Amino acid sequence: MSETKHGNRTQTAADRLRQMIVAGDLAPGQRISERAIREHLEGLSRTPLREAFKILAGEGLVTISPNRGATVTALSMADVEDTMELLVGLEGLAAEPACKNILLQEIVEIEELHQRMVAAYRAEELMEYFELNQAIHQRIVDAAGNRALSRIYAAECARIRRYRFAGNRHHERWDRAVAEHEQILGFLKDRNGSLLREMLRAHYRNGWQVTRELIGWEFAGTDQEPDRK
Amino acid sequence: MSETKHGNRTQTAADRLRQMIVAGDLAPGQRISERAIREHLEGLSRTPLREAFKILAGEGLVTISPNRGATVTALSMADVEDTMELLVGLEGLAAEPACKNILLQEIVEIEELHQRMVAAYRAEELMEYFELNQAIHQRIVDAAGNRALSRIYAAECARIRRYRFAGNRHHERWDRAVAEHEQILGFLKDRNGSLLREMLRAHYRNGWQVTRELIGWEFAGTDQEPDRK
DNA sequence: CAATATATAATTGTATGCAATCAAGGCATC
DNA sequence: GATGCCTTGATTGCATACAATTATATATTG
Numbered sequence: 001m002s003e004t005k006h007g008n009r010t011q012t013a014a015d016r017l018r019q020m021i022v023a024g025d026l027a028p029g030q031r032i033s034e035r036a037i038r039e040h041l042e043g044l045s046r047t048p049l050r051e052a053f054k055i056l057a058g059e060g061l062v063t064i065s066p067n068r069g070a071t072v073t074a075l076s077m078a079d080v081e082d083t084m085e086l087l088v089g090l091e092g093l094a095a096e097p098a099c100k101n102i103l104l105q106e107i108v109e110i111e112e113l114h115q116r117m118v119a120a121y122r123a124e125e126l127m128e129y130f131e132l133n134q135a136i137h138q139r140i141v142d143a144a145g146n147r148a149l150s151r152i153y154a155a156e157c158a159r160i161r162r163y164r165f166a167g168n169r170h171h172e173r174w175d176r177a178v179a180e181h182e183q184i185l186g187f188l189k190d191r192n193g194s195l196l197r198e199m200l201r202a203h204y205r206n207g208w209q210v211t212r213e214l215i216g217w218e219f220a221g222t223d224q225e226p227d228r229k
Numbered sequence: 230m231s232e233t234k235h236g237n238r239t240q241t242a243a244d245r246l247r248q249m250i251v252a253g254d255l256a257p258g259q260r261i262s263e264r265a266i267r268e269h270l271e272g273l274s275r276t277p278l279r280e281a282f283k284i285l286a287g288e289g290l291v292t293i294s295p296n297r298g299a300t301v302t303a304l305s306m307a308d309v310e311d312t313m314e315l316l317v318g319l320e321g322l323a324a325e326p327a328c329k330n331i332l333l334q335e336i337v338e339i340e341e342l343h344q345r346m347v348a349a350y351r352a353e354e355l356m357e358y359f360e361l362n363q364a365i366h367q368r369i370v371d372a373a374g375n376r377a378l379s380r381i382y383a384a385e386c387a388r389i390r391r392y393r394f395a396g397n398r399h400h401e402r403w404d405r406a407v408a409e410h411e412q413i414l415g416f417l418k419d420r421n422g423s424l425l426r427e428m429l430r431a432h433y434r435n436g437w438q439v440t441r442e443l444i445g446w447e448f449a450g451t452d453q454e455p456d457r458k
Numbered sequence: 459c460a461a462t463a464t465a466t467a468a469t470t471g472t473a474t475g476c477a478a479t480c481a482a483g484g485c486a487t488c
Numbered sequence: 489g490a491t492g493c494c495t496t497g498a499t500t501g502c503a504t505a506c507a508a509t510t511a512t513a514t515a516t517t518g
Contacts, residue, residue, distance in 0.1 A: 007296045
């Protein structure tokens, strides 16, 4: 079975690289030489790889400097904060239309995600918890039924994912977050848009405050000095 | 003087293509074969052109179908409406921080843009008017001081630019729009965030309502049938 | 004549070679 | 010994050749 089909090497490369960056396998600021990556993603030639770089650059995940190649985009604390503020705002925009438009079926699905998230919380499965948490928020935004909004929200989440995740290692916040999620679901079911918006706002701010302190000192080394060999 | 310097053919191609698409030289849904473009942008080889496609695809300006090449992204009426709604929301998010953070210098600059816009309005210089109008809104958003917000706002504006422009040909809206802009500037100077937000909201909705009707029938042909040869 | 199958042309996806640029180290000079 | 220049190696940008896929036109058959 020759895996050598025509038509998706670029996309595959982009997907794998995105995964690596978003999951944090590649450090921010780190240089990604075509050579190094091709050793990991064997059998890949330069052209699709370079096209993949361009795709990821468009998503803000890598930064390309002319004649100097690609690096994993390193965000400053200010960049991350700006983006968090934007995400809060986007969820706020989604709240009322989501309450108006959401189907019972969708609420059930979100509750299911929530149950799985609680299970992951009990099992202390960090990654799973984080993923489901994000998925729930995305689903709420999606429920607003605005494709442009959903797209932007997803893209911006991906961009700062690793920074938020870095602050997720401490459990103390989790139980409160779970409680907040339950309130959020409650308002969604009651279709109370304005309260949902306020709750999402508070939820985000609470979470980010914890995260910010945890990652604060991490920035000292990673960000100011873009990269070192 | 050989123009054959190394390091920016891809970017140049992307810029020129973007210009063409945003300005409306290429119709939505139209196929962009590598061949055809290379005839216009002479001396360009396939590699940088294809990389430019990927960049523009990331910006949502072109759509790439595997093994079938690139087309100018054709948005449905629903897509444009979603995006307009998002833009309203983003301006709303910007309003209060903008009032808080804007410098007098920046207000002066925006007023200058406004004066130039009024002049273009009087001279009935369609394009100039439209450009300045957009620039003013961008500057207000920028004044909020959130880079992520500014970036998204600019990108989404570009994505639907040609659709909004299509409805800009009728003058009857212009005088009202100018008046609204003056109110907007007033609230900005007064640093009245909530009124600014409401005004921006109303301004957008008024403008879009006119535009929507004007472009309504244009969609019948362009959109439902993506392209035909 | 319609419909399908097949061959052929056109177009896109990928690999690779060459040119230009950048980075590092050695050498000469002060 | 330090500093600046030049050479050399590595890396990126671009052009082009080749492979795979899709579209088109023709022929064949019912």
